[in-house]
Amino acid sequence: MPPLVLQERMYDRRGGVVPLMQFDDLLRELIASGGPMPQEYALLNRTLRQLGDAVRAKVIARDDVLAYAQDITHRHLEGTMQARALGKKFGYSGDFEMIEAIYTLQTAQEPHLRRWDLYFHSQAAPNAVRNRKAYFHQLLHSHSVGRSKAPLNVLNVASGPARDVREWVLDNPEREVFFDCVDAEIHAIEHAKKLCAPFAQRVELYHRNVLRFLPAKGYDLVWSAGLFDYLADRSFVYLLKALMAVTRRGGEVVVGNFSDFNPSRDYMELLGDWVLQHRTRDHLRELALEAGAAADSIEVQWEPEGVNLFLHIRR
Ligand SMILES: C[S@@+](CC[C@H](N)C(=O)[O-])C[C@H]1O[C@@H](n2cnc3c(N)ncnc32)[C@H](O)[C@@H]1O
Known part of the structure; x- marks a missing residue:
């Protein structure tokens, strides 16, 4: 029937x-x-x-x-x-x-x-999510390798479970990397606290809405994945500006966003009611310019599935 x-x-x-x-x-x-x-x-x-x-x-x-x-x-x-x-x-x-x-x-x-x-x-979409964890790890590697004494300060915006942070620290205990993680969901923060308990002195967790609050210590790397694809263009530009403002000179902001090439889109939208703001490379570049990034400081990269794009802005 x-x-x-x-x-x-x-x-x-x-x-x-x-x-x-x-x-x-x-x-x-x-x-x-x-x-x-x-x-x-x-x-x-x-x-x-x-x-x-x-x-x-x-x-x-x-x-x-x-x-x-x-x-x-x-x-x-x-x-x-x-x-x-x-x-x-x-x-x-x-x-x-x-x-x-x-x-x-x-x-x-x-x-x-x-x-x-x-x-x-x-x-493709879950693969892209797993790939973006590896992408973050690669970024942490390139930013932290060869640093002499200065520790690397990282802001993880909408950090979710913070499994990416946990795996990095466990695999790289010798690297001087400190993470500030912000998430608006208290259950995510509690989960992240448990996952990061073995190295709590390296990870600070903030239960806050990033559209209203960001810790303003000054960061070498600002990373956000799985958040900007839920934001309309106006909020995207507003938050990107705020992230650029807390990034040190010589540092980098990297923001993930699903691209318009997403073979899982019908599955997500029709069977999972999972709707994202898919964006092209050109669109990401335009939004970065709108947020005040210099044209020659912008780059757009992607993970191996080509589904998750990453907007890089050098400061
Ligand atoms: C798709 S998950 C991504 C988690 C993590 N970045 C990752 O890729 O593993 C999105 C996270 O964003 C958080 N979030 C959504 N809106 C937020 C906001 N305005 N401020 C802070 N966190 C937010 C959610 O609570 C959720 O944990």
Whole structure:
């Protein structure tokens, strides 16, 4: 029996629900067989893409697809990463717990749910998130290597679980690097406090909204990933200006933002209600100029998936 949302709309005069019905047929087959196997990922991605095309062509409303996703997830996929994204436990899909689950490749215990989580983790966007942790580590390496006596002061803006900080310090105990981490979610701060407990003297945690408060010590490296892709252009420029102001001369601000090339976008938006401000390299450069960065101090780089861009501004 098709879910209610399909039963109600099955005879849409414009044939609007057909791509959704095709998607539903496939999903039901995969649910019945215990979840997608790797050889089925391409078919699932293609069918999802067709559904995304139908939404973009306004053949079907995004809200109808989302209602469908809520329904089928609630009935068959509770406990999966997808259900967690839709559940928005802390108010939005990409909260610190989701990011932590992506870093640590968490999967449900039940085999039929686990396959859905393996599919989730195989996609470009979670790979890009894991890659950005490595990108941050590479930055910390290049900024800290060869520094004679002066310690490196780092500001981590919207630090989430701070797993990236923990791994860096554990792997590089000899480097004199100090982190100030700011996050607006108290549960993220408490989680980060536990992860960073073994080296608490190197990590200061601030439970604050970065749009209202930044510690103003003066930093050699200011890093923010997973925040600017939620900000409208105006807030982006406002916060970037503030980050530039707390960066020392000779230091660097590096801000992550998902690019307009994101093969997981349909999955995120239609099945996870996970909507980001995707931006092009040119757009990031324009916003940096608007924030007052000199044209020759701006560079845009990316991680190996090409999904997460990084705006660099040298001070
Ligand atoms: C997607 S997570 C990224 C976490 C971390 N930067 C990482 O990449 O591992 C986004 C984090 O931003 C925090 N956040 C969102 N808005 C914020 C704000 N205005 N001020 C401070 N933190 C914020 C959330 O609480 C969440 O922990």
